[in-house]
Amino acid sequence: MEYRIKAYVDELFEKAPKTQQAYEIKLELVQNLLDKYHAMVSEGISEEEAFQLTILNIGDMEEVFAQLSESPGVFTVSGSETFLEKKRAALTAAAIMMYILSVVPLIVLSSLGVFEVLGVILLLCMVAGATGLLVYSNMTKPKTTQGPEAVSSVGEGKGVDQRKKQLLKAFRSAYWPLVLALYFLLSFLTGRWGITWIIFLIAPALETVLRALLFPSDK
Amino acid sequence: MSIASDLIRGHTDTIILAQLLQGDSYGYQINRAIEVKTNGKFGLKEATLYTAFRRLEELGWIISYWGDETTGARRRYYSITELGRENYYRLLREWELSREIIDQLVRTDRSL
Numbered sequence: 083m084e085y086r087i088k089a090y091v092d093e094l095f096e097k098a099p100k101t102q103q104a105y106e107i108k109l110e111l112v113q114n115l116l117d118k119y120h121a122m123v124s125e126g127i128s129e130e131e132a133f134q135l136t137i138l139n140i141g142d143m144e145e146v147f148a149q150l151s152e153s154p155g156v157f158t159v160s161g162s163e164t165f166l167e168k169k170r171a172a173l174t175a176a177a178i179m180m181y182i183l184s185v186v187p188l189i190v191l192s193s194l195g196v197f198e199v200l201g202v203i204l205l206l207c208m209v210a211g212a213t214g215l216l217v218y219s220n221m222t223k224p225k226t227t228q229g230p231e232a233v234s235s236v237g238e239g240k241g242v243d244q245r246k247k248q249l250l251k252a253f254r255s256a257y258w259p260l261v262l263a264l265y266f267l268l269s270f271l272t273g274r275w276g277i278t279w280i281i282f283l284i285a286p287a288l289e290t291v292l293r294a295l296l297f298p299s300d301k
Numbered sequence: 302m303s304i305a306s307d308l309i310r311g312h313t314d315t316i317i318l319a320q321l322l323q324g325d326s327y328g329y330q331i332n333r334a335i336e337v338k339t340n341g342k343f344g345l346k347e348a349t350l351y352t353a354f355r356r357l358e359e360l361g362w363i364i365s366y367w368g369d370e371t372t373g374a375r376r377r378y379y380s381i382t383e384l385g386r387e388n389y390y391r392l393l394r395e396w397e398l399s400r401e402i403i404d405q406l407v408r409t410d411r412s413l
Contacts, residue, residue: 093327098391105357106377107351107355107376109377110351110376110377111326111328111347112327113327113329113350113374113375113376114328114332115347116374117329117330118329118332119372121329121333124376138345139344139346139349140346140347140348141346141347141349142346142348143347143348145348146348146351146352146355146398149352149355149356150355210359230358
């Protein structure tokens with residue numbers, strides 16, 4: 083009979099918005115109805131009758147769903163959203179810190195005059211790590227900023243678009259830090275600070291070319 | 302009962318807040334307490350109950366948390382906030398005033 087109650091609620095929630103909130107209300111309702119059902123059965127009411135009485139007074143769930151779509155993501159969802167935002171902010175901050183600090187081993191080691199190659203390797207590792215963090219934080223971003231309503235309304239074609247946008251964003255955020263890293267790397271390795279700044283002239287042109295090649299349909 | 306329940310429905314928030322004033326509770330327990338209190342004359346429909354919970358939560362009058370029962374049945378508990386407490390007393394005063402006025406207006410010498 084418990085299964086019947088769950089199945090009944092499943093049916094009720096077919097029209098519910100597909101959000102975390104709606105899911106939690108569903109869990110809550112199932113538990114509530116089970117409590118009610120068990121209480122009646124323990125009072126001596128037959129299982130069938132108890133089931134009928136349990137589902138009799140649920141009322142109009144449309145009311146609840148309407149309220150949910152009015153204010154999408156206000157409670158638990160918004161809580162996890164701000165958590166995700168904080169996480170992204172922390173990731174970005176960590177990445178930028180790594181970019182800045184990545185030259186430290188190289189400077190220290192080269193001023194000591196030992197293990198200069200190790201300095202370069204450390205620099206590369208830190209830049210790679212930082213870029214990874216930035217890409218990750220950007221790839222996880224757009225999904226949560228849409229709000230729960232959009233999740234169900236996004237068509238397949240739009241989904242592809244969204245994916246492209248995500249990639250473009252990731253590319254944008256990774257490109258300039260990499261240029262900067264390359265600038266420092268070349269400068270420290272060659273010591274020709276007088277010339278290496280040209281990278282900053284080449285980089286914008288290269289960015290345009292890369293974007294045209296990688297994201298052709300992007301207007 | 303159906304006519305009366307329309308009138309009572311306007312006070313769902315106050316009724317729920319009054320229950321939570323006595324301590325944290327969950328959906329079934331709240332409704333059960335209401336039924337017991339009224340000798341089975343009144344009970345809230347689940348849909349009404351959950352709409353009210355969400356509304357009160359949005360207003361910041363109550364907060365909810367998932368309990369962790371060892372028996373496996375996880376229930377969402379509700380707890381009244383300080384703001385909820387203040388508003389409960391305000392609603393209670395409003396109700397008492399309304400009741401007084403309605404009492405004065407609907408009674409006539411003839412019906413006494």
